[in-house]
Amino acid sequence: MTFTLETEVGPKYQKLKSFIVNRIEDGDWLPAHQLPSEHELVRDLKFSRMTVNRALRELAAEGYLQRVPGVGTFVAELQSSGHFLEIHNIADEVRDRRHEYSADIIINGRSKLSTENANRLQLSQGSEAFHSTIVHMENHIPIQVEDRHVNPAVVPDYGLVDFTLTTPAEYLLKVAPLQEVEHTVQARMPTSRIKKLLHLKENEPCLVLLRRTWSQGKIASIATLYHPGDRYELSDHFKA
Amino acid sequence: MTFTLETEVGPKYQKLKSFIVNRIEDGDWLPAHQLPSEHELVRDLKFSRMTVNRALRELAAEGYLQRVPGVGTFVAELQSSGHFLEIHNIADEVRDRRHEYSADIIINGRSKLSTENANRLQLSQGSEAFHSTIVHMENHIPIQVEDRHVNPAVVPDYGLVDFTLTTPAEYLLKVAPLQEVEHTVQARMPTSRIKKLLHLKENEPCLVLLRRTWSQGKIASIATLYHPGDRYELSDHFKA
DNA sequence: ATCGAGTGCTTGTCTATACAATCATAGATA
DNA sequence: TATCTATGATTGTATAGACAAGCACTCGAT
Numbered sequence: 001m002t003f004t005l006e007t008e009v010g011p012k013y014q015k016l017k018s019f020i021v022n023r024i025e026d027g028d029w030l031p032a033h034q035l036p037s038e039h040e041l042v043r044d045l046k047f048s049r050m051t052v053n054r055a056l057r058e059l060a061a062e063g064y065l066q067r068v069p070g071v072g073t074f075v076a077e078l079q080s081s082g083h084f085l086e087i088h089n090i091a092d093e094v095r096d097r098r099h100e101y102s103a104d105i106i107i108n109g110r111s112k113l114s115t116e117n118a119n120r121l122q123l124s125q126g127s128e129a130f131h132s133t134i135v136h137m138e139n140h141i142p143i144q145v146e147d148r149h150v151n152p153a154v155v156p157d158y159g160l161v162d163f164t165l166t167t168p169a170e171y172l173l174k175v176a177p178l179q180e181v182e183h184t185v186q187a188r189m190p191t192s193r194i195k196k197l198l199h200l201k202e203n204e205p206c207l208v209l210l211r212r213t214w215s216q217g218k219i220a221s222i223a224t225l226y227h228p229g230d231r232y233e234l235s236d237h238f239k240a
Numbered sequence: 241m242t243f244t245l246e247t248e249v250g251p252k253y254q255k256l257k258s259f260i261v262n263r264i265e266d267g268d269w270l271p272a273h274q275l276p277s278e279h280e281l282v283r284d285l286k287f288s289r290m291t292v293n294r295a296l297r298e299l300a301a302e303g304y305l306q307r308v309p310g311v312g313t314f315v316a317e318l319q320s321s322g323h324f325l326e327i328h329n330i331a332d333e334v335r336d337r338r339h340e341y342s343a344d345i346i347i348n349g350r351s352k353l354s355t356e357n358a359n360r361l362q363l364s365q366g367s368e369a370f371h372s373t374i375v376h377m378e379n380h381i382p383i384q385v386e387d388r389h390v391n392p393a394v395v396p397d398y399g400l401v402d403f404t405l406t407t408p409a410e411y412l413l414k415v416a417p418l419q420e421v422e423h424t425v426q427a428r429m430p431t432s433r434i435k436k437l438l439h440l441k442e443n444e445p446c447l448v449l450l451r452r453t454w455s456q457g458k459i460a461s462i463a464t465l466y467h468p469g470d471r472y473e474l475s476d477h478f479k480a
Numbered sequence: 481a482t483c484g485a486g487t488g489c490t491t492g493t494c495t496a497t498a499c500a501a502t503c504a505t506a507g508a509t510a
Numbered sequence: 511t512a513t514c515t516a517t518g519a520t521t522g523t524a525t526a527g528a529c530a531a532g533c534a535c536t537c538g539a540t
Contacts, residue, residue, distance in 0.1 A: 011523060037490060048525040050290075053491080061301075069491040070533035187427035187447035187467075205445030207427040227427075251493060277520060288495045293521080309521045310503030 009153075012047055016055040021216055024064055024075055035065070035073040062217065090146075091167050094138045102140060105163050106197070107133035110152070117149050120212065120222045130158040132168055135197050142198045145226040154220040168223075176215035186210070194226050204228065252287055256295040264304055264315055275305070275313040330386075331407050334378045342380060345403050346437070347373040350392070357389050360452065360462050370398040372408055375437050382438050385466040394460040408463075416455035434466050444468065 009015070023029040036044070041052045056073055059065045066076045094101040111131050118125055130150040135142050148168050150158045154176055161171050186208040190200055198206065209225040249255070263269040276284070281292045296313055299305045306316045334341040351371050358365055370390040375382050388408055390398045394416055401411050430438065430446045440446065449465040 013523080039490080048527095050526085051524060053493095054523095057492090067491065068533080069531065071490065073491080187445040189443060189445055203429060203443070205427040205429055207447075253493080279520080288497095290496085291494060293523095294493095297522085307521065308503080309501065310519075312520065 013051050013055040013058075016041070016045070016047070016052065017059055018216065020055070020059060021064060025216075029075050031075050033075045035075070037072060090136050090144060091170070094136075094143075099138045100140070102137045103163060103167070104135040104137070104142075105132070106135060107131055108159070108163065110159055113149065117222065120219075121149060121151055122219050123151065128152065130155070132158075132163065134163055134168065136167075143227065145194055145197050146223060147226070148221055148223040150221040151219055154215055154218050168221075172213065172221060176213075176220045182210075182212040190226065198226060198228055200228060253291050253295040253298075256281070256285070256287070256292065257299055260295070260299060261304060269315050271315050273315045275315070277312060330376050330384055331410070334376075334383075339378045340380070342377045343403060343407070344375040344377065344382075345372070346375060347371055348399070348403065350399055353389065357462065361389060361391055361459050363391065368392065370395070372398075372403065374403055374408065376407075383467065385434055385437050386463060387466070388461055388463040390461040391459055394455055394458050408461075412453065412455075412461060416453070416460045430466065438466060438468055440468060 010018075020029075020035070029035070035056070038049055038052050038056065041047065042049050045052070056065060056067065060067045060073075060076075063076055065073055067073045091101045091103075109131060110128055113121065113123065113127055113129050115125060117129070118127055121127075121129060123129065129152060130148075132146075132148050132150070134146045134148075136144040136146060146168065150168075150172070152158070155172065157175070158168075158171070161168070187205050188208050190198065190204075190206045194200070194206065195204075200206065207227040209223075209227070211223045211225065213220045213223075250258075260269075260275070269275070275296070278289055278292050278296065281287065282289050285292070296305060296307065300307045300313075300316075303316055305313055307313045331341045331343075349371060350368055353361065353363065353367055353369050355365060357369075358367055361367075361369060363369065369392060370388075372386075372388050372390070374386045374388075376384040376386060386408065390408075390412070392398070395412065397415070398408075398411070401408070427445050428448050430440055430444075434440070434446065435444075438446065447467040449463075449467070451463045451465065453460045453463075
């Protein structure tokens with residue numbers, strides 16, 4: 001078997017990792033598929049065995065592969081992506097309430113990241129990323145401002161999406177399978193810009209949800225979601 | 241500096257990993273503490289650099305360490321992990337951060353419920369319930385006001401508990417096995433009472449977590465937890 | 481037919497070495 | 511003084527080689 005790793009970027013072990021993850025996520029290699037042995041990869045790729053070993057070892061630690069000493073390396077069974085990882089789609093949520101959903105696109109482009117956002121995206125200082133700001137409306141009343149920065153290395157075509165037809169979350173779920181999510185909640189006084197967009201009253205705080213999503217082992221996007229503070233949000237009900 | 245890794249088990253890189261994690265979790269090495277360089281570890285432990293490098297690299301990937309090329313390796317800031325729905329014990333959380341936990345008991349008694357609270361507890365108008373208000377402190381700085389009403393039909397001895405020794409959440413978990421939990425998050429401007437208790441600045445919003453817990457088929461308690469809005473709270477991290 | 485030893489392939493770990501990239505700092509220069 | 515430059519320390523990656531340990535399979539002895 002011959003592989004083409006030319007399209008991948010970064011160090012060698014990372015190229016091999018990305019290549020394998022792509023094979024798995026594209027469905028070329030199904031669960032229980034046996035990978036070439038380290039020796040074969042060394043021969044075909046002309047990498048040293050330590051480099052191949054690192055790639056496979058890390059992918060095993062990340063849950064993509066299962067390795068059995070003396071036997072071989074296999075694509076792992078799909079992990080149950082429980083209902084926790086559901087990123088709810090605000091458009092569907094509004095429509096579920098039989099209300100009208102609409103969106104205002106405030107920003108949709110590509111720009112240099114601030115230091116803070118570069119850090120949160122784990123990109124180097126001065127990198128560029130896609131940036132979108134969208135106001136989600138329910139019956140023409142603003143219910144959420146979504147400010148999002150997207151890693152172009154993970155989602156190169158984010159700039160081409162028409163957000164009047166599909167929400168960013170919807171698009172991202174489709175093109176960048178969710179691996180990991182981080183949520184943080186804050187209460188903040190809105191900036192004047194957010195205050196205007198959400199039609200907030202004087203002295204009304206807003207609920208801020210910071211969300212980071214991982215895909216392909218990298219951070220795919222960081223989103224800041226602003227909600228009016230006086231309306232219940234983020235409700236959650238759990239039965240043991 | 242000399243290390244003793246004799247007590248550790250397994251391969252060499254694992255011994256070094258365990259040793260470092262123990263130093264961190266025992267509080268010997270605090271966040272931002274600089275570790276010996278790879279070169280120094282190689283010299284002192286007589287391991288090869290690749291072995292030392294693997295240990296440090298994996299601990300960085302696991303979030304224990306932060307490595308900066310050209311500078312050094314440092315103990316990472318504590319990541320607030322844990323689940324939204326986990327009923328976390330705030331006292332343990334503070335102690336996990338190696339900080340001092342203390343509590344001020346503002347109210348601890350039994351009183352008639354307001355209409356709203358009676359509804360939320362699904363008790364009839366005019367019923368009585370236990371009521372406690374406690375300020376939780378980290379290093380003597382208030383970090384949470386816990387206002388709680390407890391259903392005496394489910395937890396008859398709530399009034400006898402000494403909250404200087406055990407937190408309400410701790411006690412309830414023990415005597416009323418958790419069946420169901422409901423959470424709601426809000427951002428609110430604090431009342432003057434809350435503002436005073438949390439030492440909030442003028443115009444600083446607070447993050448409010450409303451929690452209802454069920455036990456024995458009934459609502460055991462309703463809690464309102466107030467946090468300063470500018471400090472991160474309710475962090476949540478999921479891996480697929 | 482059954483058991484057991486040997487053999488070869490696989491992964492797991494360790495070493496010694498090398499070079500690259502990043503950063504802080506001291507020293508030289510304008 | 512301010513700025514540039516060289517240097518050393520540190521981490522990041524890659525290589526070739528070695529031995530250990532786990533497993534499947536074959537083949538011979540019983």
